[in-house]
Structure formats: structure tokens, C-alpha cells
Amino acid sequence: MTNEQVVRPNIMAVLEDRGYRSTNSRRSIVHILEDKGSGFTAEEIGRELPSVGRATIFRTLKLLLEMGVICRLNLPDGPPKYSLSRVEHHHHTVCVVCGNVGEFRAATIERLMRTLxxxxxxxxxxxxxxxxxxxDLCSKENTN
Amino acid sequence: MTNEQVVRPNIMAVLEDRGYRSTNSRRSIVHILEDKGSGFTAEEIGRELPSVGRATIFRTLKLLLEMGVICRLNLPDGPPKYSLSRVEHHHHTVCVVCGNVGEFRAATIERLMRTLxxxxxxxxxxxxxxxxxxxDLCSKENTN
DNA sequence: GTTAGTCATGGTACTTAGTATCATTAATAT
DNA sequence: ATATTAATGATACTAAGTACCATGACTAAC
Structure with a gap:
């Protein structure tokens, strides 16, 4: 597992480079994503942007998914969560108590996958x- | 990766051991699961059992999930697929073309996970x- | 075998994530 | 500044799954 600096692309620039327009809705959605970073739901974003149509939120998330800018994580229960991707290939940890999503990288896994x-x-x-x-937070709370 | 004989539990027995009743609906659902083995959808089962209520199908799948008898697999697109679990811990392969689901075991992965x-x-x-x-089937079809 | 109690069922209505449609609006290229 | 076209919000829809509830089927105890 590595802990190097997380490099994130300028999302709006990536969108524009692919010919998509830089609109108000997209900018405000992207702004929230960058703020939250990881583990947010579509509904959550909608709640914070009541002026943006629900369809637009899903449309934008879908776009960003296709571009690899975010990833969707299907949890055992509850709605899917989205996270900003690192540029690099990575994997996720999900806390089964609080549902928080983390990211990690492990070259060993990748090597193993090639073998496999x-x-x-x-x-x-x-x-x-x-x-x-x-x-860590949830195990602490349990022992208190 | 190993290829040993797949050991499956007697599902109805497992249900009864936990105090659940052996009903007609449950028996016919389980029968279909055992027939299909892996990569079936809830809707598919419902289609083959029109006399069984939709709610009952989902209820039964949920039960079996909780008991670890089957597992649900969220694909990148399309409805989730269910598979009979091996008794042993295992993982899945999904063909991105035809959607077929396979299973494999790899002790190396488990060892790696412990290290990780x-x-x-x-x-x-x-x-x-x-x-x-x-x-293999889908790559063959592509080259023809 | 009958019966009593409870579990499970099917039907229906609901929820929720996501999509299709479409008339209106806003971003871009010229 | 304007024409073109992409994007939007509203709304209606789909599809996976759940809540609810009156009826029916299992099981246990007799």
C-alpha cells in the first residue's frame, strides 16, 4: 500500500477537452464532488443542489463515470456511493459500520492479478x- | 486457482435447521437455483415460476443471501446476478460481453489479503x- | 388426524436509483 | 450578435426491491 500524493485531474478541463460544455450545473456538481472527495451518494448531491434537476445529476455522474473521473461502489446495502478516482488504478475500503469509503493502492495485488x-x-x-x-473511528466508538 | 469438486449444502435442510419452514414456493425457488447454479437474475426466476409472487422471490433470495447460500453480484450494467455459493470462500469472474458469471478460488489472494x-x-x-x-466463447465469436 | 398458532404467501402499493422524452434555455462557433 | 446545437429541468417512466395486510399453508402438540 502506498500513500503518495493524490493527483487529481482538473475535472472541468477534462470535460471540455472531450467536447462537453462547461455549464453552471456541471460546474456546481463538480465543485461538490471535489469538496466531498469520496463516499457521496447521488441523492446527497441533489440535496445540496436543489436548483439542479435530478436527471442532470445522474447524467453528470454517468459522464464522469465513463470518463473514469469518479467510480461507483455498490455496497452490500444502501445506495451506491461515488468517489473521485485517483488518476492511478486503485481499490476501495468500505467501513461496514459507518459506510465510509477509502482508497488504497497495492502493487502486490496488481502483480498477483497478472499471475492469476x-x-x-x-x-x-x-x-x-x-x-x-x-x-478506526468505528472500532473506537464500540469499545467506549 | 483450484478446480476441486464443488461441495454444495442441502439448501432446504439449511433453511429448516434455522427454523424456516419448508414451503412449496421455497422448494421450487431453490430447485431452480440448483438447476441454474450461477449467473441468474431475480426476474429470470420469476419468469420460470409465474405462480410464485414476486415478493416471495425477493424474500427468499434475501434469506439465502443472509445465510450465505447464494451471493449477489452487481455488474457494471444490467440487473444484479445471483449465484449459488460454494461452501468455501471464493471469487467471481464476469464476462463483460455475455455477462456469464464464473467462480474461482485462489489461496494466493487470501494470503495476500492477510498481509495487506x-x-x-x-x-x-x-x-x-x-x-x-x-x-473463451465470446473471444471466439469475435474473431469469426 | 385435528386443531391452534404462527409463519409464509401473493397481491398490491410504495420506494428508490436511474433513464427517456421533450419543450425551453444556455454555451459555443462564427 | 446570432445561429446552431448541446444541455437543462420537469415530468413520466422503468426496474429492483420492500412494506403492508388479509388469506392460506406448515408445524407442533395433542
Whole structure:
């Protein structure tokens, strides 16, 4: 696991580079994403931007997903959560108590996946790894 | 990756051992699950059992999920798919073309996860790994 | 085997994440 | 400044799943 500086792209610039327009709604959604960083739901964003239509929120999230700027995480229960992606490939931790989402990188996993792909029938083109944890905060609260 | 014989529990027995009743609906649902094995959707089961109420299908799937008899797999798109679990811990491959779901085991992964948990903040209590592949059948069809 | 109690069922209405449609509005290119 | 076209918000819809509730089916105890 590494802890190097997280490099994030200028999201609006990425959108514009792909020919998408820089609109008020998109800017305010992106602004909130950058503020929250990780573990936010679509509904949450909608609540903070009542002037922006629900459809637009989902449309924008979908766009950003396709561009790889954010990722969606399906939790065992509750609505899916979105997180800003690192530029680099990464994986997620989810606290099963509070639902907080974290990110980590581990070169060992990637090396292992390459090895594994020899033993899997078919061509491995991607993978997704989620670690379910109880985060430090939640285990502390439990012992109090 | 291992290929040993898949050991499956007697699902109805497991249900009854937990105090749940052996009803017609449950038996017919379980029967279909055992027939399909993996990669089926809730809707699919409902279609094959028009006499069983939709609610009952979801109720039963939920029960089986809680008991660990089946697992739910959220695909990048399309409805979630359910699979009979092996008794043993395992992971899934999903073909991104046809959506077929496979299972595999890899002790290396489990060992790696244990190592990794030292580097992750909080207590790791579980993990989920999905490999996205194009299965042999689909890559063949593409080259034809 | 009958019965009593309770669990499970099917039907229906609801919730929630996300999408389709469409007339109006705003961003861009010229 | 204007024409073009993309994006928007509103609304209605779909689809996975759940809540509710009166009726029916299991099981246990007799």
C-alpha cells in the first residue's frame, strides 16, 4: 500500500477537452464532488443542489463515470456511493459500520492479478477489489 | 486457482435447521437455483415460476443471501446476478460481453489479503474480488 | 388426524436509483 | 450578435426491491 500524493485531474478541463460544455450545473456538481472527495451518494448531491434537476445529476455522474473521473461502489446495502478516482488504478475500503469509503493502492495485488490471469479461462481485462473493514473511528466508538 | 469438486449444502435442510419452514414456493425457488447454479437474475426466476409472487422471490433470495447460500453480484450494467455459493470462500469472474458469471478460488489472494490487512487502517473483516474477462466463447465469436 | 398458532404467501402499493422524452434555455462557433 | 446545437429541468417512466395486510399453508402438540 502506498500513500503518495493524490493527483487529481482538473475535472472541468477534462470535460471540455472531450467536447462537453462547461455549464453552471456541471460546474456546481463538480465543485461538490471535489469538496466531498469520496463516499457521496447521488441523492446527497441533489440535496445540496436543489436548483439542479435530478436527471442532470445522474447524467453528470454517468459522464464522469465513463470518463473514469469518479467510480461507483455498490455496497452490500444502501445506495451506491461515488468517489473521485485517483488518476492511478486503485481499490476501495468500505467501513461496514459507518459506510465510509477509502482508497488504497497495492502493487502486490496488481502483480498477483497478472499471475492469476494465466490460470483464469478467458482474457482478464480488469478487476475490482473491495475490502470490508471496521474503520478506526468505528472500532473506537464500540469499545467506549 | 483450484478446480476441486464443488461441495454444495442441502439448501432446504439449511433453511429448516434455522427454523424456516419448508414451503412449496421455497422448494421450487431453490430447485431452480440448483438447476441454474450461477449467473441468474431475480426476474429470470420469476419468469420460470409465474405462480410464485414476486415478493416471495425477493424474500427468499434475501434469506439465502443472509445465510450465505447464494451471493449477489452487481455488474457494471444490467440487473444484479445471483449465484449459488460454494461452501468455501471464493471469487467471481464476469464476462463483460455475455455477462456469464464464473467462480474461482485462489489461496494466493487470501494470503495476500492477510498481509495487506496490516497496511490498511482499521480491521479488515472481508473482501470481494471480481475479475472482468471476455470468456473463451465470446473471444471466439469475435474473431469469426 | 385435528386443531391452534404462527409463519409464509401473493397481491398490491410504495420506494428508490436511474433513464427517456421533450419543450425551453444556455454555451459555443462564427 | 446570432445561429446552431448541446444541455437543462420537469415530468413520466422503468426496474429492483420492500412494506403492508388479509388469506392460506406448515408445524407442533395433542
Amino acid at each position: 490471469s494465466n490460470e483464469i479461462p478467458g482474457d482478464v481485462i480488469g478487476h475490482r477489489i473491495e475490502l470490508y473493514i471496521t474503520c | 490487512s496490516n497496511e490498511i487502517p482499521g480491521d479488515v473483516i472481508g473482501h470481494r474480488i471480481e475479475l472482468y474477462i471476455t470468456c
